[in-house]
Amino acid sequence: xxxxxxxxxxxxxxxxxxxxxxxxxxxxxxxxxxxxxxxxxxxxxxxxxxxxxxxxxxxxxxxxxxxxxxxxxxxxxxxxxxxxxxxxxxxxxxxxxxxxxxxxxxxxxxxxxxxxxxxxxxxxxxxxxxxxxxxxxxxxxxxxxxxxxxxxxxxxxxxxxxxxxxxxxxxxxxxxxxxxxxxxxxxxxxxxxxxxxxxxxxxxxxxxxxxxxxxxxxxxxxxxxxxxxxxxxxxxxxxxxxxxxxxxxxxxxxxxxxxxxxxxxxxxxxxxxxxxxxxxxxxxxxxxxxxxxxxxxxxxxxxxxxxxxxxxxxxxxxxxxxxxxxxxxxxxxxxxxxxxxxxxxxxxxxxxxxxxxxxxxxxxxxxxxxxxxxxxxxxxxxxxxxxxxxxxxxxxxxxxxxxxxxxxxxxxxxxxxxxxxxxxxxxxxxxxxxxxxxxxxxxxxxxxxxxxxxxxxxxxxxxxxxxxxxxxxxxxxxxxxxxxxxxxx
Numbered sequence: 108x109x110x111x112x113x114x115x116x117x118x119x120x121x122x123x124x125x126x127x128x129x130x131x132x133x134x135x136x137x138x139x140x141x142x143x144x145x146x147x148x149x150x151x152x153x154x155x156x157x158x159x160x161x162x163x164x165x166x167x168x169x170x171x172x173x174x175x176x177x178x179x180x181x182x183x184x185x186x187x188x189x190x191x192x193x194x195x196x197x198x199x200x201x202x203x204x205x206x207x208x209x210x211x212x213x214x215x216x217x218x219x220x221x222x223x224x225x226x227x228x229x230x231x232x233x234x235x236x237x238x239x240x241x242x243x244x245x246x247x248x249x250x251x252x253x254x255x256x257x258x259x260x261x262x263x264x265x266x267x268x269x270x271x272x273x274x275x276x277x278x279x280x281x282x283x284x285x286x287x288x289x290x291x292x293x294x295x296x297x298x299x300x301x302x303x304x305x306x307x308x309x310x311x312x313x314x315x316x317x318x319x320x321x322x323x324x325x326x327x328x329x330x331x332x333x334x335x336x337x338x339x340x341x342x343x344x345x346x347x348x349x350x351x352x353x354x355x356x357x358x359x360x361x362x363x364x365x366x367x368x369x370x371x372x373x374x375x376x377x378x379x380x381x382x383x384x385x386x387x388x389x390x391x392x393x394x395x396x397x398x399x400x401x402x403x404x405x406x407x408x409x410x411x412x413x414x415x416x417x418x419x420x421x422x423x424x425x426x427x428x429x430x431x432x433x434x435x436x437x438x439x440x441x442x443x444x445x446x447x448x449x450x451x452x453x454x455x456x457x458x459x460x461x462x463x464x465x466x467x468x469x470x471x472x473x474x475x476x477x478x479x480x481x482x483x484x485x486x487x488x489x490x491x492x493x494x495x496x497x498x499x500x501x502x503x504x505x506x507x508x509x510x511x512x513x514x515x516x517x518x519x520x521x522x523x524x525x526x527x528x529x530x531x532x533x534x535x536x537x538x539x540x541x542x543x544x545x546x547x548x549x550x551x552x553x554x555x556x557x558x559x560x561x562x563x564x565x566x567x568x569x570x571x572x573x574x575x576x577x578x579x580x581x582x583x584x585x586x587x588x589x590x591x592x593x594x595x596x
Contacts, residue, residue: 117143122166130193153184157174157192161198192219196214197216201213212226264292268283268313270387274453309344332360348373368519375413420459444471446467514541516553524556537568
Protein backbone atom coordinates (compact mmCIF):
# COMPACT_ATOMS: atom_id res chain seq x y z
CA UNK A 108 0.00 0.00 0.00
CA UNK A 109 1.05 3.60 -0.63
CA UNK A 110 2.76 4.79 2.58
CA UNK A 111 1.55 8.34 1.96
CA UNK A 112 -2.10 7.43 1.46
CA UNK A 113 -4.51 7.20 4.39
CA UNK A 114 -4.82 3.65 5.71
CA UNK A 115 -7.38 1.49 3.97
CA UNK A 116 -10.29 0.38 6.13
CA UNK A 117 -11.67 -3.15 6.48
CA UNK A 118 -14.72 -4.99 7.77
CA UNK A 119 -14.95 -8.73 8.48
CA UNK A 120 -18.40 -10.32 8.30
CA UNK A 121 -18.57 -13.68 10.04
CA UNK A 122 -20.99 -16.56 9.58
CA UNK A 123 -21.00 -19.89 11.35
CA UNK A 124 -19.47 -21.54 14.38
CA UNK A 125 -16.94 -20.53 17.02
CA UNK A 126 -14.09 -21.66 14.79
CA UNK A 127 -15.15 -19.07 12.23
CA UNK A 128 -15.39 -16.37 14.91
CA UNK A 129 -11.88 -17.23 16.03
CA UNK A 130 -10.61 -17.20 12.44
CA UNK A 131 -12.16 -13.75 11.94
CA UNK A 132 -10.13 -12.40 14.83
CA UNK A 133 -7.02 -13.65 13.07
CA UNK A 134 -8.15 -12.14 9.76
CA UNK A 135 -8.52 -8.80 11.53
CA UNK A 136 -5.09 -9.27 13.09
CA UNK A 137 -3.27 -9.99 9.82
CA UNK A 138 -5.02 -7.07 8.11
CA UNK A 139 -4.07 -4.65 10.88
CA UNK A 140 -0.48 -5.91 10.86
CA UNK A 141 -0.49 -5.11 7.13
CA UNK A 142 -1.60 -1.51 7.82
CA UNK A 143 -5.39 -1.69 7.46
CA UNK A 144 -7.67 -0.19 10.12
CA UNK A 145 -11.15 -1.26 11.17
CA UNK A 146 -13.87 0.75 9.44
CA UNK A 147 -15.80 3.01 11.84
CA UNK A 148 -19.32 1.83 12.60
CA UNK A 149 -21.75 2.87 9.90
CA UNK A 150 -19.07 3.63 7.31
CA UNK A 151 -18.42 1.62 4.17
CA UNK A 152 -15.10 -0.21 4.35
CA UNK A 153 -12.50 -0.20 1.58
CA UNK A 154 -12.13 -3.98 2.02
CA UNK A 155 -15.03 -6.25 2.99
CA UNK A 156 -14.13 -9.81 3.99
CA UNK A 157 -16.75 -12.56 4.21
CA UNK A 158 -15.69 -15.42 6.49
CA UNK A 159 -18.18 -18.09 5.51
CA UNK A 160 -19.80 -21.26 6.80
CA UNK A 161 -20.89 -24.20 4.64
CA UNK A 162 -22.84 -26.22 7.20
CA UNK A 163 -26.38 -24.94 6.59
CA UNK A 164 -28.28 -25.10 3.30
CA UNK A 165 -28.94 -21.36 3.18
CA UNK A 166 -25.23 -20.50 3.58
CA UNK A 167 -24.80 -20.21 -0.20
CA UNK A 168 -27.88 -18.06 -0.68
CA UNK A 169 -26.89 -15.79 2.18
CA UNK A 170 -23.38 -15.24 0.85
CA UNK A 171 -24.33 -14.62 -2.77
CA UNK A 172 -27.23 -12.40 -1.72
CA UNK A 173 -24.88 -10.23 0.33
CA UNK A 174 -22.33 -10.17 -2.48
CA UNK A 175 -25.09 -9.03 -4.83
CA UNK A 176 -25.96 -6.14 -2.53
CA UNK A 177 -22.32 -5.03 -2.51
CA UNK A 178 -21.88 -5.12 -6.31
CA UNK A 179 -23.41 -1.65 -6.99
CA UNK A 180 -21.62 -0.24 -3.93
CA UNK A 181 -18.28 -1.43 -5.27
CA UNK A 182 -19.07 -0.09 -8.77
CA UNK A 183 -19.35 3.41 -7.27
CA UNK A 184 -16.15 3.09 -5.13
CA UNK A 185 -12.97 2.71 -7.19
CA UNK A 186 -10.43 0.66 -5.28
CA UNK A 187 -12.93 -1.13 -3.05
CA UNK A 188 -12.19 -4.85 -2.68
CA UNK A 189 -14.22 -7.87 -1.63
CA UNK A 190 -12.72 -11.10 -0.29
CA UNK A 191 -14.43 -14.41 0.47
CA UNK A 192 -12.87 -16.97 2.80
CA UNK A 193 -13.85 -19.78 5.13
CA UNK A 194 -15.57 -23.09 4.58
CA UNK A 195 -17.84 -22.05 1.71
CA UNK A 196 -14.84 -20.60 -0.15
CA UNK A 197 -12.94 -23.85 0.45
CA UNK A 198 -15.90 -25.77 -1.03
CA UNK A 199 -16.86 -23.52 -3.96
CA UNK A 200 -13.39 -22.29 -4.99
CA UNK A 201 -13.51 -20.81 -8.54
CA UNK A 202 -17.31 -20.96 -8.46
CA UNK A 203 -17.33 -17.87 -6.21
CA UNK A 204 -15.81 -15.65 -8.90
CA UNK A 205 -17.99 -17.23 -11.59
CA UNK A 206 -21.15 -16.41 -9.64
CA UNK A 207 -19.86 -13.04 -8.40
CA UNK A 208 -17.13 -11.80 -10.79
CA UNK A 209 -16.75 -8.58 -8.79
CA UNK A 210 -15.09 -10.55 -5.94
CA UNK A 211 -11.34 -9.82 -5.78
CA UNK A 212 -10.00 -12.60 -3.53
CA UNK A 213 -11.08 -16.14 -2.63
CA UNK A 214 -9.06 -17.92 0.06
CA UNK A 215 -9.55 -21.14 2.00
CA UNK A 216 -9.62 -22.31 5.60
CA UNK A 217 -5.92 -23.20 5.53
CA UNK A 218 -4.43 -19.92 4.33
CA UNK A 219 -6.08 -17.04 6.17
CA UNK A 220 -2.62 -15.51 6.71
CA UNK A 221 -2.32 -14.96 2.94
CA UNK A 222 -5.15 -12.43 2.75
CA UNK A 223 -3.10 -9.17 2.69
CA UNK A 224 -0.79 -10.53 -0.03
CA UNK A 225 -3.74 -11.72 -2.11
CA UNK A 226 -5.48 -8.34 -1.79
CA UNK A 227 -2.34 -6.53 -2.94
CA UNK A 228 -1.81 -8.95 -5.81
CA UNK A 229 -5.43 -8.52 -6.96
CA UNK A 230 -5.00 -4.75 -6.85
CA UNK A 231 -1.75 -4.75 -8.83
CA UNK A 232 -2.75 -7.39 -11.38
CA UNK A 233 -6.34 -6.12 -11.61
CA UNK A 234 -7.76 -9.63 -11.60
CA UNK A 235 -9.29 -11.95 -9.03
CA UNK A 236 -6.96 -14.10 -6.94
CA UNK A 237 -8.10 -17.58 -5.86
CA UNK A 238 -5.83 -19.46 -3.45
CA UNK A 239 -7.12 -22.61 -1.75
CA UNK A 240 -4.59 -24.72 0.12
CA UNK A 241 -5.50 -28.38 0.63
CA UNK A 242 -3.86 -28.73 4.04
CA UNK A 243 -2.73 -26.62 6.95
CA UNK A 244 0.86 -25.44 6.69
CA UNK A 245 1.06 -23.17 9.76
CA UNK A 246 -1.14 -23.55 12.85
CA UNK A 247 -3.35 -20.44 12.93
CA UNK A 248 -2.39 -19.56 16.51
CA UNK A 249 0.92 -18.28 15.16
CA UNK A 250 -0.94 -15.48 13.34
CA UNK A 251 -1.58 -12.04 14.84
CA UNK A 252 -5.08 -11.53 16.22
CA UNK A 253 -7.30 -8.57 16.95
CA UNK A 254 -9.16 -9.70 20.07
CA UNK A 255 -12.40 -7.84 20.74
CA UNK A 256 -12.54 -8.71 24.44
CA UNK A 257 -10.09 -7.59 27.09
CA UNK A 258 -11.09 -10.34 29.51
CA UNK A 259 -12.15 -13.47 27.56
CA UNK A 260 -10.34 -15.42 24.87
CA UNK A 261 -10.57 -18.47 22.64
CA UNK A 262 -7.58 -20.81 22.63
CA UNK A 263 -7.47 -23.42 19.86
CA UNK A 264 -6.15 -26.82 20.95
CA UNK A 265 -6.69 -28.45 17.57
CA UNK A 266 -8.05 -27.88 14.08
CA UNK A 267 -9.77 -30.31 11.76
CA UNK A 268 -11.83 -33.43 12.40
CA UNK A 269 -11.31 -37.19 11.98
CA UNK A 270 -15.01 -38.11 12.10
CA UNK A 271 -17.17 -38.90 9.07
CA UNK A 272 -20.67 -37.83 10.12
CA UNK A 273 -22.91 -38.21 7.07
CA UNK A 274 -24.55 -34.78 7.48
CA UNK A 275 -21.35 -32.78 7.92
CA UNK A 276 -19.05 -31.29 5.29
CA UNK A 277 -16.61 -29.76 7.78
CA UNK A 278 -13.94 -32.54 7.75
CA UNK A 279 -13.51 -32.23 3.99
CA UNK A 280 -13.10 -28.45 4.31
CA UNK A 281 -10.90 -28.18 7.42
CA UNK A 282 -8.97 -31.45 7.02
CA UNK A 283 -7.87 -34.11 9.47
CA UNK A 284 -7.33 -33.24 13.11
CA UNK A 285 -4.05 -31.56 13.94
CA UNK A 286 -3.16 -31.08 17.61
CA UNK A 287 -0.97 -28.49 19.23
CA UNK A 288 1.51 -29.51 21.87
CA UNK A 289 0.37 -28.87 25.46
CA UNK A 290 3.32 -26.58 26.16
CA UNK A 291 2.35 -24.27 23.28
CA UNK A 292 -1.24 -24.08 24.49
CA UNK A 293 -0.28 -23.32 28.08
CA UNK A 294 2.25 -20.70 26.97
CA UNK A 295 -0.49 -18.98 25.00
CA UNK A 296 -2.87 -19.10 27.99
CA UNK A 297 -0.23 -17.67 30.31
CA UNK A 298 0.47 -14.84 27.85
CA UNK A 299 -3.25 -14.05 27.67
CA UNK A 300 -3.57 -14.00 31.46
CA UNK A 301 -0.60 -11.61 31.60
CA UNK A 302 -2.60 -9.28 29.31
CA UNK A 303 -5.57 -9.33 31.73
CA UNK A 304 -7.64 -12.23 30.38
CA UNK A 305 -9.39 -14.17 33.14
CA UNK A 306 -11.60 -16.53 31.11
CA UNK A 307 -10.50 -18.82 28.29
CA UNK A 308 -12.45 -21.28 26.16
CA UNK A 309 -10.51 -24.22 24.75
CA UNK A 310 -11.63 -24.71 21.18
CA UNK A 311 -11.55 -27.68 18.83
CA UNK A 312 -13.80 -29.30 16.25
CA UNK A 313 -13.88 -32.30 18.64
CA UNK A 314 -12.08 -30.77 21.56
CA UNK A 315 -11.96 -33.85 23.77
CA UNK A 316 -10.27 -35.99 21.11
CA UNK A 317 -7.26 -33.72 21.64
CA UNK A 318 -4.08 -35.80 21.86
CA UNK A 319 -4.98 -38.32 19.17
CA UNK A 320 -2.20 -37.02 16.92
CA UNK A 321 0.53 -37.60 19.49
CA UNK A 322 -0.99 -40.70 21.05
CA UNK A 323 -2.12 -39.56 24.53
CA UNK A 324 -5.74 -40.52 25.19
CA UNK A 325 -5.79 -38.51 28.44
CA UNK A 326 -4.19 -35.40 26.98
CA UNK A 327 -7.35 -33.32 27.26
CA UNK A 328 -8.00 -34.06 30.93
CA UNK A 329 -4.32 -33.36 31.65
CA UNK A 330 -4.66 -30.04 29.83
CA UNK A 331 -7.69 -29.09 31.93
CA UNK A 332 -5.79 -29.86 35.13
CA UNK A 333 -2.80 -27.83 33.90
CA UNK A 334 -5.11 -24.85 33.35
CA UNK A 335 -5.86 -25.06 37.07
CA UNK A 336 -2.23 -24.23 37.79
CA UNK A 337 -2.27 -20.96 35.81
CA UNK A 338 -2.33 -18.19 38.40
CA UNK A 339 -4.90 -15.50 37.61
CA UNK A 340 -6.99 -17.69 35.30
CA UNK A 341 -10.46 -17.70 36.85
CA UNK A 342 -12.64 -19.53 34.36
CA UNK A 343 -11.95 -22.32 31.87
CA UNK A 344 -14.53 -23.62 29.41
CA UNK A 345 -14.30 -25.86 26.35
CA UNK A 346 -16.32 -26.57 23.22
CA UNK A 347 -17.38 -28.84 21.70
CA UNK A 348 -16.74 -32.40 22.89
CA UNK A 349 -17.88 -35.50 21.01
CA UNK A 350 -19.79 -38.06 23.11
CA UNK A 351 -17.83 -40.95 21.59
CA UNK A 352 -14.56 -39.66 23.09
CA UNK A 353 -15.99 -38.33 26.36
CA UNK A 354 -14.12 -40.25 29.06
CA UNK A 355 -14.35 -40.35 32.84
CA UNK A 356 -10.94 -38.74 33.31
CA UNK A 357 -12.38 -35.57 31.72
CA UNK A 358 -15.32 -35.62 34.14
CA UNK A 359 -12.90 -36.02 37.06
CA UNK A 360 -10.75 -33.14 35.82
CA UNK A 361 -13.81 -30.90 35.47
CA UNK A 362 -15.00 -31.74 38.97
CA UNK A 363 -11.59 -31.46 40.67
CA UNK A 364 -10.08 -28.40 38.94
CA UNK A 365 -11.48 -25.28 40.62
CA UNK A 366 -11.30 -22.94 37.64
CA UNK A 367 -12.87 -25.40 35.16
CA UNK A 368 -16.53 -24.42 34.98
CA UNK A 369 -19.33 -26.91 35.59
CA UNK A 370 -20.76 -26.33 32.15
CA UNK A 371 -20.91 -28.77 29.25
CA UNK A 372 -22.04 -28.32 25.66
CA UNK A 373 -22.24 -31.85 24.21
CA UNK A 374 -24.01 -32.38 20.86
CA UNK A 375 -26.71 -35.07 20.85
CA UNK A 376 -27.97 -34.65 17.26
CA UNK A 377 -30.63 -37.37 17.70
CA UNK A 378 -32.04 -39.55 20.46
CA UNK A 379 -32.77 -42.42 18.07
CA UNK A 380 -30.16 -45.16 17.76
CA UNK A 381 -31.30 -45.84 14.20
CA UNK A 382 -30.80 -42.21 13.20
CA UNK A 383 -27.47 -41.98 15.04
CA UNK A 384 -26.29 -45.01 13.07
CA UNK A 385 -27.42 -43.41 9.79
CA UNK A 386 -25.64 -40.21 10.83
CA UNK A 387 -22.51 -42.31 11.44
CA UNK A 388 -22.32 -41.04 15.00
CA UNK A 389 -20.16 -43.48 16.94
CA UNK A 390 -22.28 -43.56 20.13
CA UNK A 391 -25.83 -44.47 21.01
CA UNK A 392 -28.54 -43.07 23.25
CA UNK A 393 -27.53 -45.13 26.31
CA UNK A 394 -23.90 -43.99 26.12
CA UNK A 395 -24.93 -40.34 25.81
CA UNK A 396 -27.29 -40.49 28.79
CA UNK A 397 -24.67 -42.39 30.78
CA UNK A 398 -22.21 -39.53 30.30
CA UNK A 399 -24.80 -37.04 31.51
CA UNK A 400 -25.54 -39.18 34.57
CA UNK A 401 -21.85 -39.34 35.47
CA UNK A 402 -21.36 -35.60 34.91
CA UNK A 403 -24.31 -34.81 37.20
CA UNK A 404 -23.14 -37.29 39.83
CA UNK A 405 -19.76 -35.57 39.96
CA UNK A 406 -21.14 -32.01 39.51
CA UNK A 407 -24.80 -31.71 40.53
CA UNK A 408 -24.80 -28.02 39.60
CA UNK A 409 -23.60 -28.64 36.02
CA UNK A 410 -25.53 -26.94 33.21
CA UNK A 411 -25.64 -29.07 30.06
CA UNK A 412 -26.53 -27.78 26.59
CA UNK A 413 -26.61 -29.56 23.26
CA UNK A 414 -27.16 -29.53 19.47
CA UNK A 415 -30.08 -31.42 17.91
CA UNK A 416 -30.93 -32.00 14.25
CA UNK A 417 -34.58 -32.59 13.28
CA UNK A 418 -35.68 -34.34 10.08
CA UNK A 419 -32.57 -36.31 9.15
CA UNK A 420 -33.35 -38.55 6.13
CA UNK A 421 -35.39 -41.56 7.19
CA UNK A 422 -36.36 -40.09 10.58
CA UNK A 423 -39.75 -41.50 11.58
CA UNK A 424 -42.17 -40.17 14.17
CA UNK A 425 -40.92 -42.95 16.46
CA UNK A 426 -37.33 -41.75 15.96
CA UNK A 427 -38.37 -38.19 16.72
CA UNK A 428 -40.19 -39.29 19.87
CA UNK A 429 -36.94 -40.97 20.98
CA UNK A 430 -35.22 -37.58 20.67
CA UNK A 431 -37.95 -35.94 22.76
CA UNK A 432 -37.53 -38.68 25.37
CA UNK A 433 -33.79 -37.97 25.65
CA UNK A 434 -34.50 -34.24 25.97
CA UNK A 435 -36.91 -34.99 28.84
CA UNK A 436 -34.41 -37.26 30.56
CA UNK A 437 -31.33 -35.09 30.02
CA UNK A 438 -33.09 -31.85 31.06
CA UNK A 439 -30.85 -29.58 29.03
CA UNK A 440 -30.48 -25.97 30.14
CA UNK A 441 -30.58 -25.00 26.47
CA UNK A 442 -30.16 -26.40 22.96
CA UNK A 443 -29.20 -25.23 19.50
CA UNK A 444 -31.86 -26.86 17.33
CA UNK A 445 -31.50 -27.30 13.56
CA UNK A 446 -33.74 -28.46 10.77
CA UNK A 447 -31.78 -30.93 8.66
CA UNK A 448 -30.39 -29.28 5.58
CA UNK A 449 -29.12 -31.20 2.57
CA UNK A 450 -25.52 -30.29 1.77
CA UNK A 451 -24.01 -31.32 -1.57
CA UNK A 452 -20.89 -33.39 -1.02
CA UNK A 453 -22.17 -35.13 2.12
CA UNK A 454 -23.34 -38.78 2.15
CA UNK A 455 -26.67 -37.78 3.71
CA UNK A 456 -27.53 -35.66 0.68
CA UNK A 457 -27.98 -38.81 -1.42
CA UNK A 458 -29.91 -40.85 1.16
CA UNK A 459 -33.44 -41.95 0.36
CA UNK A 460 -36.44 -40.98 2.48
CA UNK A 461 -35.75 -37.26 2.71
CA UNK A 462 -38.35 -35.99 5.19
CA UNK A 463 -40.90 -33.50 3.77
CA UNK A 464 -40.29 -29.91 4.87
CA UNK A 465 -43.71 -29.52 6.48
CA UNK A 466 -43.07 -32.59 8.64
CA UNK A 467 -39.63 -31.30 9.65
CA UNK A 468 -41.08 -27.88 10.51
CA UNK A 469 -43.83 -29.36 12.70
CA UNK A 470 -41.37 -31.60 14.57
CA UNK A 471 -38.95 -28.71 14.96
CA UNK A 472 -41.64 -26.57 16.60
CA UNK A 473 -42.50 -29.36 19.04
CA UNK A 474 -38.83 -29.82 19.91
CA UNK A 475 -38.22 -26.12 20.52
CA UNK A 476 -41.30 -25.89 22.75
CA UNK A 477 -40.13 -28.84 24.86
CA UNK A 478 -36.55 -27.56 25.12
CA UNK A 479 -37.79 -24.13 26.21
CA UNK A 480 -40.21 -25.58 28.77
CA UNK A 481 -37.50 -27.70 30.39
CA UNK A 482 -34.94 -24.88 30.32
CA UNK A 483 -37.50 -22.60 31.98
CA UNK A 484 -38.24 -25.18 34.69
CA UNK A 485 -34.51 -25.61 35.35
CA UNK A 486 -34.00 -21.85 35.49
CA UNK A 487 -36.87 -21.40 37.95
CA UNK A 488 -35.03 -23.70 40.37
CA UNK A 489 -32.35 -21.00 40.64
CA UNK A 490 -34.68 -18.25 41.90
CA UNK A 491 -33.43 -17.17 45.32
CA UNK A 492 -29.89 -18.46 44.79
CA UNK A 493 -26.80 -16.29 44.76
CA UNK A 494 -24.48 -16.37 41.76
CA UNK A 495 -21.18 -14.70 40.90
CA UNK A 496 -21.26 -13.18 37.42
CA UNK A 497 -18.49 -12.08 35.12
CA UNK A 498 -19.82 -8.78 33.79
CA UNK A 499 -20.25 -8.88 30.02
CA UNK A 500 -19.30 -6.37 27.38
CA UNK A 501 -22.07 -4.00 26.23
CA UNK A 502 -24.85 -2.23 28.07
CA UNK A 503 -27.14 -5.19 28.70
CA UNK A 504 -30.93 -4.88 28.54
CA UNK A 505 -32.84 -1.60 28.56
CA UNK A 506 -36.56 -1.09 28.92
CA UNK A 507 -38.79 1.78 29.94
CA UNK A 508 -38.37 1.13 33.64
CA UNK A 509 -35.00 -0.48 34.25
CA UNK A 510 -31.45 -0.28 33.00
CA UNK A 511 -29.71 -3.61 33.38
CA UNK A 512 -26.24 -4.96 32.80
CA UNK A 513 -25.56 -8.57 31.92
CA UNK A 514 -23.14 -11.24 33.02
CA UNK A 515 -22.49 -14.96 32.87
CA UNK A 516 -22.54 -17.30 35.83
CA UNK A 517 -20.07 -20.16 36.24
CA UNK A 518 -22.59 -22.41 34.45
CA UNK A 519 -22.66 -19.93 31.53
CA UNK A 520 -26.28 -18.93 32.14
CA UNK A 521 -27.00 -15.34 31.13
CA UNK A 522 -28.13 -13.10 34.00
CA UNK A 523 -29.41 -9.53 33.66
CA UNK A 524 -28.85 -7.51 36.82
CA UNK A 525 -29.51 -4.01 38.05
CA UNK A 526 -26.34 -2.06 38.87
CA UNK A 527 -26.05 0.39 41.75
CA UNK A 528 -27.75 3.74 41.32
CA UNK A 529 -25.66 6.49 39.71
CA UNK A 530 -23.23 7.98 42.18
CA UNK A 531 -23.41 5.02 44.58
CA UNK A 532 -20.11 3.14 44.62
CA UNK A 533 -17.73 2.49 41.75
CA UNK A 534 -19.31 1.37 38.49
CA UNK A 535 -18.70 -2.24 37.50
CA UNK A 536 -16.77 -2.87 34.31
CA UNK A 537 -16.76 -5.74 31.83
CA UNK A 538 -14.55 -8.43 33.32
CA UNK A 539 -15.35 -7.47 36.92
CA UNK A 540 -17.22 -9.97 39.11
CA UNK A 541 -20.50 -9.24 40.87
CA UNK A 542 -22.55 -11.39 43.23
CA UNK A 543 -26.32 -11.14 42.84
CA UNK A 544 -29.46 -12.99 43.88
CA UNK A 545 -31.68 -14.40 41.14
CA UNK A 546 -35.21 -12.95 41.33
CA UNK A 547 -36.82 -14.09 38.06
CA UNK A 548 -36.35 -16.82 35.47
CA UNK A 549 -37.14 -16.97 31.75
CA UNK A 550 -36.34 -19.85 29.36
CA UNK A 551 -33.17 -18.23 28.03
CA UNK A 552 -32.00 -15.95 30.83
CA UNK A 553 -32.24 -15.06 34.50
CA UNK A 554 -32.86 -11.69 36.16
CA UNK A 555 -31.45 -10.30 39.42
CA UNK A 556 -33.34 -7.11 40.19
CA UNK A 557 -32.24 -6.77 43.80
CA UNK A 558 -29.14 -4.92 44.96
CA UNK A 559 -25.73 -6.13 43.92
CA UNK A 560 -24.47 -8.07 46.93
CA UNK A 561 -20.76 -7.81 46.19
CA UNK A 562 -18.45 -6.34 43.59
CA UNK A 563 -14.99 -7.74 42.94
CA UNK A 564 -12.89 -5.52 40.74
CA UNK A 565 -10.47 -7.59 38.67
CA UNK A 566 -7.40 -7.35 36.48
CA UNK A 567 -9.73 -8.15 33.59
CA UNK A 568 -11.80 -5.07 34.42
CA UNK A 569 -8.60 -3.04 34.63
CA UNK A 570 -7.59 -4.34 31.19
CA UNK A 571 -10.99 -3.42 29.77
CA UNK A 572 -10.75 0.07 31.25
CA UNK A 573 -7.23 0.55 29.87
CA UNK A 574 -8.32 -0.55 26.41
CA UNK A 575 -11.42 1.68 26.52
CA UNK A 576 -9.46 4.76 27.59
CA UNK A 577 -6.60 4.10 25.16
CA UNK A 578 -7.77 1.62 22.51
CA UNK A 579 -5.08 -0.27 20.65
CA UNK A 580 -4.95 -2.63 17.71
CA UNK A 581 -2.23 -4.80 19.18
CA UNK A 582 -2.59 -8.52 18.87
CA UNK A 583 -3.93 -11.01 21.36
CA UNK A 584 -6.06 -14.12 21.01
CA UNK A 585 -9.76 -14.78 20.40
CA UNK A 586 -12.91 -13.89 22.28
CA UNK A 587 -15.74 -16.30 23.02
CA UNK A 588 -18.95 -15.09 21.41
CA UNK A 589 -21.85 -16.29 23.53
CA UNK A 590 -24.72 -17.87 21.65
CA UNK A 591 -22.80 -18.86 18.51
CA UNK A 592 -23.73 -22.45 17.71
CA UNK A 593 -21.03 -24.93 16.96
CA UNK A 594 -20.98 -26.56 13.58
CA UNK A 595 -22.93 -29.82 13.98
CA UNK A 596 -20.48 -32.47 15.10
